Amino acid sequence: MSTPQPLLILTQDDLLAERWQALSSSPIRALDIHGLETWRKAGHRLVVIDLGSRLGGALPLWTHQAWRENATGLAILATSSRPDDDEGLAVLNAGASGYCHSHAPVDNLRQALDVIDSGELWVGRALLSRLLRLVDSRLPRAGLADWARPLTEREREVAHHAAVGESNVAIAGALGITERTVKAHLKAIFEKLEVADRLQLALRVHGVR
Amino acid sequence: MSTPQPLLILTQDDLLAERWQALSSSPIRALDIHGLETWRKAGHRLVVIDLGSRLGGALPLWTHQAWRENATGLAILATSSRPDDDEGLAVLNAGASGYCHSHAPVDNLRQALDVIDSGELWVGRALLSRLLRLVDSRLPRAGLADWARPLTEREREVAHHAAVGESNVAIAGALGITERTVKAHLKAIFEKLEVADRLQLALRVHGVR
DNA sequence: ACGCGACTTGTCCTCGTGGACAATGGCGCC
DNA sequence: GGCGCCATTGTCCACGAGGACAAGTCGCGT
Structure with missing residues (x-):
């Protein structure tokens, strides 16, 4: 002063x-x-x-x-x-x-x-x-996010991509796998997180609600 | 000091x-x-x-x-x-x-x-x-949210419903209009907000990015 | 009265999404 | 060596989403 x-x-x-x-x-x-x-x-x-x-x-x-x-x-x-x-x-x-x-x-x-x-x-x-x-109360916690815990590593990657709006084909391209495989991962993700579709997934991933 | x-x-x-x-x-x-x-x-x-x-x-x-x-x-x-x-x-x-x-x-x-x-x-x-x-970016703004400004009142309603994951049919039911009309509103919304689909819309509405 | 914007609805049509059924290879564990 | 989990890919299929083309009513301002 x-x-x-x-x-x-x-x-x-x-x-x-x-x-x-x-x-x-x-x-x-x-x-x-x-x-x-x-x-x-x-x-x-x-x-x-x-x-x-x-x-x-x-x-x-x-x-x-x-x-x-x-x-x-x-x-x-x-x-x-x-x-x-x-x-x-x-x-x-x-x-x-x-x-x-x-x-x-x-x-x-x-x-x-x-x-x-x-x-x-x-x-x-x-x-x-x-x-x-x-x-x-809103910040991404250190360590794993809540939604990601039940998912495998690969599924988390897919979830991230899907949650920002990428299409299955785009995700496949980004991860170097087939679109079919992306679908398989997404199916598993939807079941584990108990969401119906990628929009609900996106909301969950981004902490909405 | x-x-x-x-x-x-x-x-x-x-x-x-x-x-x-x-x-x-x-x-x-x-x-x-x-x-x-x-x-x-x-x-x-x-x-x-x-x-x-x-x-x-x-x-x-x-x-x-x-x-x-x-x-x-x-x-x-x-x-x-x-x-x-x-x-x-x-x-x-x-x-x-x-x-x-x-x-x-x-x-x-x-x-x-x-x-x-x-x-x-x-x-x-x-x-x-x-x-x-x-x-x-996350605080409830006084007055209208940023994304809602270019939209008409009806479009805002539709956008809200769509942004939480409701299907076109569900939105139609909720608003007492036809699915076709919902689509029309959504088309206008997508154009005005410059988003490609309802997932991007949801992210925008919920202040992601 | 005319024009314009908002709200509404119809019919096709294409395409991405997600579910169903099925299968292969790798890896860790008992 | 099996068993289970994970990652991977294939085909078929039903449905919703979103674009294209078209058009009707209503209210408001010039």
Whole structure:
């Protein structure tokens, strides 16, 4: 928490502007898409953008192409006075490096800025643990997937190919065997996994349901 | 990067131990599950644990109940000399506050420790952006799903039914229309979504790829 | 009124899929 | 040496899927 980099702050909230004086000696400007461009051209990279309380329910400006382009190369910390997990995901996916509460303690902001300045991403505890929980339940487990356990090695290969939509002939070609053999494997797969056809197989393999 | 808190370091790697001298004046101990307990009782909370290069392919000690209990209330930064996204998720879900490369620059470690000491979580850029991508593609979007946008209302219904494996006849029955009509809708769907068949449609609808 | 898009249905027709019945060679195990 | 599991391939067949060609109604906006 010790490296005061040139910082561009964009907000329309006067209270925030005052509050953030301590963060930067740079001018605080109104929300302006061209500001980012000139800031980058000046060789700087650190930016705080206050998204405000609400930008109309719809996805914010952030998903617009112009913003995405301007985000390139900049380390942008987006703040929101009413943080919302989905909004956070949206801005992070749109190219922001961090997302946090507008009214977080200034020390926290400073830390977040430090982190994103060093090239990392900053995601608050709440959002991050939600991400972890979400992914944990859906991620392919280490070791064998559930569906693959009853299958032989060869059957797993066939299942993989079939599950992405390849035809029997294509699978046969890929594995260097006859279409007939692919069918034989598929029959065994269907029985073992108790599915009726390759579509159900695909859903099973990809963890749907 | 300026708050030197009492820090417990657990590693079995002498090179790392030497490298991390600068981080702490506290003793560096061998990996010991009871060390955590006494450390916490002493009123401290900051810990670095080196997971080593590999703990045998299986999930590490981290998933064991004893570790989980000991993690409570402590801010643990787990490091690995061969970082692996799945391992990272495992330790984070097991209660660690951070996960990074064992041989990361000491300044980075210091920053990570700063962050977790302030109650946040530390996840490296690579793992974090993978999380974001994963979640972004699977999360129920507000409003219409991406694939559904070009479709008419009726086509969406048909697509839903087809995507879970129902036959044309079944869909027809469910919607109270003829099989022929279902086919007509499906044809339109395939064209609009640029997919070849219902399996590809199912994958698209369920957010695979 | 006219045009257009959405929804609907019909008839052929081709082809991939999956089931049925059958068989051969390799490999590990009792 | 048998027994069982796995991988392999063959033929025949019934059915669903999807494309081609065609066409009817309904509602909506110019």
